[in-house]
Amino acid sequence: MKISHKEAKTILTPSKLPGADYVVNPYSGCAFGCVYCYADFTRKFTGHMEDKWGEYVDIKINTPEIFEKELSKLTKKIVKKNEFKKGDKPVIFFGSVTDPYQGVEAKYELTRKCLEIIAKSDIRNDIKISLLTKSPLVARDIVIFKQIPNLEIGMTITSIDDEVSKMFESCAPSSSLRIKALNELNKEGINTYAFVGPLLPHFVANEKSLNILFMKIKESGTNKVWVEHINLKGKKMGRLIELVGENLSKEEYELFVNSQTDEYKNRLNEIIMKIIKKYDLELVGGKVIDHIKLEK
Numbered sequence: 001m002k003i004s005h006k007e008a009k010t011i012l013t014p015s016k017l018p019g020a021d022y023v024v025n026p027y028s029g030c031a032f033g034c035v036y037c038y039a040d041f042t043r044k045f046t047g048h049m050e051d052k053w054g055e056y057v058d059i060k061i062n063t064p065e066i067f068e069k070e071l072s073k074l075t076k077k078i079v080k081k082n083e084f085k086k087g088d089k090p091v092i093f094f095g096s097v098t099d100p101y102q103g104v105e106a107k108y109e110l111t112r113k114c115l116e117i118i119a120k121s122d123i124r125n126d127i128k129i130s131l132l133t134k135s136p137l138v139a140r141d142i143v144i145f146k147q148i149p150n151l152e153i154g155m156t157i158t159s160i161d162d163e164v165s166k167m168f169e170s171c172a173p174s175s176s177l178r179i180k181a182l183n184e185l186n187k188e189g190i191n192t193y194a195f196v197g198p199l200l201p202h203f204v205a206n207e208k209s210l211n212i213l214f215m216k217i218k219e220s221g222t223n224k225v226w227v228e229h230i231n232l233k234g235k236k237m238g239r240l241i242e243l244v245g246e247n248l249s250k251e252e253y254e255l256f257v258n259s260q261t262d263e264y265k266n267r268l269n270e271i272i273m274k275i276i277k278k279y280d281l282e283l284v285g286g287k288v289i290d291h292i293k294l295e296k
């Protein structure tokens with residue numbers, strides 16, 4: 001793993017992502033190296049075109065200082081200029097193109113330091129914080145989460161089978177550890193959601209395992225879910241098949257190849273809606289999201 005220290009020019013970046021007005025990414029690259037990751041496009045903006053996604057992480061070492069300054073500018077916009085409508089709290093989303101609680105966070109604590117700044121800021125009541133991770137390290141910061149009024153923590157869970165997770169998310173913590181972390185957060189009264197995305201193609205032929213996945217989420221105490229179809233456009237399909245193809249049965253392989261068709265997505269939508277109803281979960285947006293285009 002190639003770890004470098006970098007100086008960031010900006011950290012609190014305006015965003016057009018659904019549900020996010022600003023994004024914060026204290027690291028560039030991601031050591032979890034999921035084979036389907038959509039954030040690998042950032043290699044071309046960070047001088048890593050020659051590096052394989054998942055094999056480098058840049059530590060934006062000045063993150064807390066820059067974040068504090070930018071949060072103070074945002075405070076002026078909210079309080080003095082009144083740029084946001086009353087009651088319309090801007091959302092700051094951590095982890096749009098990296099995992100904010102990947103391994104290096106245990107040492108550098110950049111995500112934690114930003115959250116501490118928020119917890120002490122004058123505008124903590126006027127903003128919303130959302131954070132998405134695959135790491136149980138997130139539970140380390142429960143004490144700080146409790147000091148931030150409008151905060152929710154998302155945990156990405158794409159399978160309950162640790163072998164499947166290992167195949168697609170080889171360096172990420174196992175699904176069972178993620179469910180355990182959700183449990184812990186829920187017990188401590190933290191608002192949580194589960195991000196079930198991308199929907200792995202074998203699920204359309206394996207309704208039972210999809211059912212168990214949502215059941216485990218519900219049992220963890222989480223009631224809100226985002227669900228997203230897999231996007232294998234461009235070179236993604238070839239890359240994914242190259243990486244995991246030999247582990248797929250003939251049927252699973254066919255499903256991968258057909259996973260971008262409307263017929264496939266409609267079939268999966270029907271299954272998901274049935275399960276959501278069964279476990280009485282809140283599906284964000286009321287439907288399975290097709291694909292969110294990421295920004296830096």
Ligand code: SF4
Nearest residue numbers: 030032033034037098
């Ligand atoms: S954890 Fe998220 S950002 Fe990191 S490689 Fe996986 S999908 Fe990409």
